[in-house]
Amino acid sequence: MKIESIATKTFTDQKPGTSGLRKKVTAFRQPHYLENFVQAVFDVRPDLQGGTLVLGGDGRFYNREAIGIILRMAQANGVGHVIVGQGGILSTPAASCLIRKYRTQGGLILSASHNPGGPDADFGIKFNMPNGGPAPESVTEAIYQRTLELEHYRICPPSGINIDHLGEHTLEGMKLTVVDPVADYAELMQSLFDFKAMRTLLASGLFSMRFDAMHAVTGPYALRILEDLLGAPEGTVMRAEPLADFGGVHPDPNLVYAADLVAVLNRPNGPDFGAASDGDGDRNMILGSRFFVTPSDSLAIMAANAHLLPGYRQGIAGVARSMPTSCAADRVAEALGIACHETPTGWKFFGNLLDAGAITLCGEESFGTGSDHVREKDGLWAVLFWLNLLAVRRQSVAEIVKEHWQRFGRNYYTRHDYEDVDSDAAGDLMQTLRARLPELIGQSFGPFTVTAADDFAYTDPVDASVSTGQGLRILFEEGARLIFRLSGTGTSGATLRLYVERYESDPGCLLEDPQSALRPLLELAESLAQIQHYTQRSQPDVIT
Ligand code: G16
Numbered sequence: 044m045k046i047e048s049i050a051t052k053t054f055t056d057q058k059p060g061t062s063g064l065r066k067k068v069t070a071f072r073q074p075h076y077l078e079n080f081v082q083a084v085f086d087v088r089p090d091l092q093g094g095t096l097v098l099g100g101d102g103r104f105y106n107r108e109a110i111g112i113i114l115r116m117a118q119a120n121g122v123g124h125v126i127v128g129q130g131g132i133l134s135t136p137a138a139s140c141l142i143r144k145y146r147t148q149g150g151l152i153l154s155a156s157h158n159p160g161g162p163d164a165d166f167g168i169k170f171n172m173p174n175g176g177p178a179p180e181s182v183t184e185a186i187y188q189r190t191l192e193l194e195h196y197r198i199c200p201p202s203g204i205n206i207d208h209l210g211e212h213t214l215e216g217m218k219l220t221v222v223d224p225v226a227d228y229a230e231l232m233q234s235l236f237d238f239k240a241m242r243t244l245l246a247s248g249l250f251s252m253r254f255d256a257m258h259a260v261t262g263p264y265a266l267r268i269l270e271d272l273l274g275a276p277e278g279t280v281m282r283a284e285p286l287a288d289f290g291g292v293h294p295d296p297n298l299v300y301a302a303d304l305v306a307v308l309n310r311p312n313g314p315d316f317g318a319a320s321d322g323d324g325d326r327n328m329i330l331g332s333r334f335f336v337t338p339s340d341s342l343a344i345m346a347a348n349a350h351l352l353p354g355y356r357q358g359i360a361g362v363a364r365s366m367p368t369s370c371a372a373d374r375v376a377e378a379l380g381i382a383c384h385e386t387p388t389g390w391k392f393f394g395n396l397l398d399a400g401a402i403t404l405c406g407e408e409s410f411g412t413g414s415d416h417v418r419e420k421d422g423l424w425a426v427l428f429w430l431n432l433l434a435v436r437r438q439s440v441a442e443i444v445k446e447h448w449q450r451f452g453r454n455y456y457t458r459h460d461y462e463d464v465d466s467d468a469a470g471d472l473m474q475t476l477r478a479r480l481p482e483l484i485g486q487s488f489g490p491f492t493v494t495a496a497d498d499f500a501y502t503d504p505v506d507a508s509v510s511t512g513q514g515l516r517i518l519f520e521e522g523a524r525l526i527f528r529l530s531g532t533g534t535s536g537a538t539l540r541l542y543v544e545r546y547e548s549d550p551g552c553l554l555e556d557p558q559s560a561l562r563p564l565l566e567l568a569e570s571l572a573q574i575q576h577y578t579q580r581s582q583p584d585v586i587t
Contacts, residue, residue: 044118044199044215044216045199045200046119046197046198046199047119047197047198047199047200048195048196048197049075049078049195049196049197049198050194050195051075051078051079051082051193051194051195051196052075053079053190053191053192053193054076054079054080054190055191056070057079057080057083057186057187057190057191058183058187059169059178059183059186059187060531060532061388061389061530061531061532062156062167062169062177062389062390062391062531062532063152063167063168063169063170063177063183064080064167064168064169065155065156065158065165065166065167065532065533065534066165066166066167066534067163067164067165067166067534067535068104068105068161068162068163068164068165068166069162069163071105071109071166072105075196077109077112077113077168078112078116078196078198079190079193079196080168080186080190081112081113081116081151081168081196082116082120082189082193082195082196082197083186083187083189083190083193084151084170084186085116085117085120085122085197086189086193087182087185087186087189088148088149088170088182090148090149090173091117091120091121091122091148091149092120092121092122092123093121093122093123094122094123094124094147094148094149095122095123095124095125095126095145095146095147095148096117096122096124096125096126096147096148096149096150096151097125097126097127097133097138097141097142097145097147097149097150097151097171098110098113098114098117098125098126098127098128098131098133098150098151099127099128099131099132099133099137099138099150099152099153099224100131100132100133100152100153100154100323101132101133101134101135101153101154101156101160101259101260101285101322101323101324102130102131102132102259102260102285102286102287103153103154103155103160103161103164103165103166103287103288103289103322104160104161104162104164104166104287104288105166106131106132106153106287107130107131107206109153109166109168110127110131110153110206111201112198113151114127114202114204114206114214114219115198115199115200115201115202116196116197116198116199117217118199118202118214118215118216118217119197119198119199120197121216122217123217123218124217124218124219124220125217125218125219125220126141126145126147126220126222127206127219127220127221127222128221128222128224129206129207129209129221129222129223129224130206130207130224131153131206132224132260132263132285133152133224133260134224134228134260134261134264134323134324134325134422134423135152135154135156135323135324135325135419135420136228136324136325136413136417136419136420136421136422136423136424137224137225137227137228137264137324138150138152138171138175138419139171139175139176139417139418139419139421140175140227140228140231140416140417141222141227142171142172142173142174142175143174143175143417143418144227144231146173147173148173149170149171149172149173150170150171150175151168151169151170151171152168152169152171152323153166153167153168154167154169154260154322154323155167155322155534156321156322156323156325156326156532157293157294157295157296157300157321157322157326157410158293158294158295158322158532158534159288159289159292159293159294160287160288160289160294160322161287161288161291164288165534170182170183170186171418171419172394172418174394174397174398174418175417175418175419176390176391176393176394176397176418176419177389177390177391177394177418177419178391179391179394179395179508180391180508180510181508199214199215202214202215204219206221207221208221209221209222209223224263224264225263225264225267225268228264228423229264229267229268229272231416231417232268232423232424232427233272234354235352235353235354235355235414235416235424235427236352236353236354236427236428236430236431237352237353237431237434237435238272238273240431240434240435241273241427241430241431241434242273242274243434244430244433244434245273245274245275246274250315250316250433251276251279251314251315251316252269252275252279252314252315252316252317252318252430253279253281253304253307253308253314253316253317253318254269254279254280254281254317254318254319254320254426255281255282255296255301255303255304255317255318255319255320256280256281256282256283256285256319256320257282257289257292257294257296257300257301257319257320257321257322258282258283258284258285258286258289258290258292258294259285259289259294259320259321259322259323259324260285260322260323260324261320261324261422261423262280262282262283262284262285263283263285264324264423265280265283265320265423265426266280266283268423268427273430281303281304281307282303289322294321294322295321295322295326295410296318296319296320296321296326296327296328296410296422297328297410297585297587298328298335298586298587299585299586299587301319301328304317304319304328304330305317305330305335308330308331308332308333308334309333313332313333314332315331315332315433315439315440316330316331316429316430316433316440317329317330317331318330318425318426318429320422320423320426321410321422324421324422324423325390325411325413325419325420325421325422326409326410326411326420326422327341327410327411327412327421327422327423327425327426328410329341329425329426329429329440330440331439331440331441331444332439332440332441333441334439334440334441334444336440336444337369337408337456337557337587338368338406338407338408338409338410338411338412339364339368339369339371339372339406339408339454339456340369340371340444340447340454340456341406341412341425341429342362342364342368342371342372342404342405342406342412343371343372343374343375343447343451343454344432344443344444344447345404345406345412345425345428346359346362346372346375346376346379346404347375347378347379347447347450347451348432348436348443349403349404351431351432351435351436352428352431352432352435354414354416355403355404355414358379359379359381359402359403359404360381360400360401360402360403361376361381361382361383361384361396361401361402361403362375362376362381362382362383362384362402362403362404362405363383363384363385363386363393363396363401363402363404363405363406364383364384364385364386364405364406364407365385365386365387365388365389365392365406365407365408365409366385366386366387366388366499366501366513366514366516366526367388367407367408367458367514367526367528367540367542368406368407368408369408369454369456369544370454370522370524370544370546371451371453371454371456372406374451374452374454375451378451382401382402384396384401384402384504385501386501387499387501387510387513387514388407388409388513388514388528388531389531390407390411390413390418390419390420392501392503392510393405393413393418394418395503395504395505395506396504396505397415397418398418398505399505400415401504401505402415403415405420406420407420408456408458408542410587412424412425412428413425445553445554448553449550449553452546452547452548452553453546453547453548453553454522454544454545454546454547455544455545455546455547455555455557455560455561456542456543456544456557456561457542457543457557457558457561457565457586457587458540458541458542458543458586458587459540459541459543459565459583459585459586460530460538460539460540460541460583460584460585460586460587461538461539461540461541461574461578461580461583461584462533462536462538462584462585463533463535463536463537463538463584464536464537464538464539464577464578464579464580465536465537465579466536466537468537468577468578468579469529469536469537469538469539469577469578470529470537471577472527472539472572472573472574472577472578473515473527473529475572475573476515476527476571476572477498477515479571480496480497480498480515480517481496483496483517483571484496488567489563489567490563491519491520491523491563491564491567492519492520493517493518493519494518494519494520495516495517495518496515496516496517496518497515497516498511498512498513498514498515498516499513499514499515499516500512500513501513513528514526514527514528515527515528517571521546522544522545522546523544523545523546523564524542524543524544525541525542525543525564525567525568525571526540526541526542526543526544527539527540527541527542527568527572528540528542539574539578541565541568541572541574541583543561543564543565543568544561544564545560545561545564547560558586
């Protein structure tokens with residue numbers, strides 16, 4: 044076997060963020076850039092030598108080229124077996140499913156998630172561990188350190204293997220299996236949910252749904268599961284064909300970027316249930332007829348109802364949410380007598396808790412929910428969870444949510460994003476506010492009295508690792524919170540996220556518009572942090 048050792052130069056910007064290395068396609072296409080990062084992964088994960096690697100991505104621009112390069116590098120680095128999705132396609136949760144099912148030594152997932160695709164848009168790569176979850180900070184840091192010192196990478200010449208052909212291929216020194224990207228994942232979903240009940244609901248003539256795949260990776264998954272296996276009528280899945288540039292749409296399932304779906308659900312006599320997923324299929328948005336379910340509420344409602352679904356009939360061990368996610372799930376956990384863990388933003392922080400059996404469900408405000416079935420958040424899983432729930436409870440989405448608020452109270456919640464802000468200005472805002480935090484404690488601002496203010500730090504209860512600098516929190520009496528964070532997933536400038544929450548238990552005050560219910564806190568956030576001054580924006584780019 045011919046192995047070439049290619050001289051590379053050091054790149055200083057390959058530090059993974061919230062979820063792997065995300066950069067512009069133009070950065071990844073610089074000579075040796077992708078190769079440098081991939082070689083660092085092989086160097087810090089020696090188990091891959093002679094081991095099995097799962098490989099796939101969300102089909103965005105540069106996916107196929109990158110898969111070709113990684114296959115040649117895997118061969119040169121002595122990987123024994125690569126399992127690749129047909130055409131290089133794997134949704135992020137499906138990749139996690141394959142890593143776990145075939146007990147592999149890990150996986151490389153190519154995606155910039157909800158960020159746009161195309162030659163001038165975004166790309167990304169991350170390594171997932173043998174448990175199927177994103178590498179923890181200790182591993183991403185080791186990969187980063189290795190990228191800084193690498194001088195050569197190893198690569199074989201192109202093999203001419205066609206990754207569109209299903210089945211086993213033998214390359215010199217390495218086995219390659221091209222798998223149907225959907226089959227194993229669909230089988231896992233059938234083990235968790237009551238497909239018969241969902242089929243009955245969809246065939247009843249009393250219910251209809253729409254799923255927006257946003258021209259991203261979930262198209263083939265949704266077509267197979269919703270239309271083929273569950274019998275939903277053709278056309279239920281909209282924008283089903285995965286495209287390298289996502290058809291020019293921003294594949295982020297929220298009220299702004301999935302506006303077409305929202306419009307369908309807002310029509311008189313529109314569908315009863317609507318859902319969307321993102322570029323790589325791990326995020327979800329849940330809608331009812333003229334009704335939006337916040338991801339934080341969705342997690343709480345899942346926790347309160349999990350026992351109604353086959354995969355969770357025995358109850359849930361515990362629940363976890365990221366720190367900026369609303370505290371709605373905490374109230375359910377308390378009622379169920381189970382623990383609710385608060386972790387930093389980033390799915391990787393749930394991994395240890397899931398592996399230890401401390402939690403069954405977890406979720407984030409950033410449109411991510413999941414369970415112990417894989418080690419990634421899972422968009423279609425969340426959609427099936429809700430569909431199964433609707434089939435069991437035979438109520439509308441809005442009725443289920445409103446009943447939940449009546450029982451547990453409502454955590455009014457919103458997130459305001461200021462995108463592509465000047466990085467220095469965003470840093471200054473955070474630094475100035477951080478310095479003011481100690482003096483805020485005990486102060487009252489109108490009806491709000493500050494009980495605590497800090498820069499969130501987390502000690503993992505399983506391995507005692509510590510993560511600091513995870514977001515500025517200002518906590519008020521009676522469950523109100525203001526949180527400021529800089530995103531770790533953007534690819535240009537800085538994105539400031541402001542998260543605002545207030546708890547309401549008065550049964551007569553549960554149906555207000557969140558933006559008005561939270562207005563006084565939003566004004567307080569502006570006066571404390573001078574957002575307009577630092578960002579030079581009069582309003583956020585995205586409100587969810
Ligand atoms: C990633 C992470 C999530 C995180 C989200 C937003 O999601 O996996 O855990 O909540 O980014 O992170 P940030 O606020 O730092 O931008 P995805 O869907 O992009 O992989």
